Amino acid sequence: MGSHAALIAKLEEAKEGSRELDYTIRMVLAGYEPVSADAARRADEDGADPAPHYTTNLQDAVDLVPEGWVWHVWGVDDGMPNAEVRKTISHTPQYGLSGCNPALSLCIAILKALEARDG
Numbered sequence: 001m002g003s004h005a006a007l008i009a010k011l012e013e014a015k016e017g018s019r020e021l022d023y024t025i026r027m028v029l030a031g032y033e034p035v036s037a038d039a040a041r042r043a044d045e046d047g048a049d050p051a052p053h054y055t056t057n058l059q060d061a062v063d064l065v066p067e068g069w070v071w072h073v074w075g076v077d078d079g080m081p082n083a084e085v086r087k088t089i090s091h092t093p094q095y096g097l098s099g100c101n102p103a104l105s106l107c108i109a110i111l112k113a114l115e116a117r118d119g
Contacts, residue, residue, distance in 0.1 A: 026052075066117075070086055085112075
């Protein structure tokens with residue numbers, strides 16, 4: 001689970017979504033170590049098996065929500081997008097907050113929920 005925590009911290013610090021973050025999410029969720037920016041760039045240029053744009057495309061981020069779970073993205077007064085993910089309406093939600101974009105906020109919430117679930 002250390003990889004989830006490290007990735008969550010990296011996403012929370014991000015000023016924008018990136019291909020490196022997209023590939024890192026993909027690798028960590030598949031049980032592998034995060035990738036470097038160079039490895040992400042090479043994989044993207046190769047195009048053989050590109051990672052979805054999790055951190056910049058809301059639909060790609062939604063595709064990460066575990067089946068049967070609920071999610072919600074909204075803005076607050078200062079314009080920062082918020083997101084929450086929960087297993088059911090009665091479960092404690094896991095939140096993501098990013099000044100960057102809704103997709104990144106949802107990625108953070110999803111990873112927090114998976115970390116809480118897999119604890």
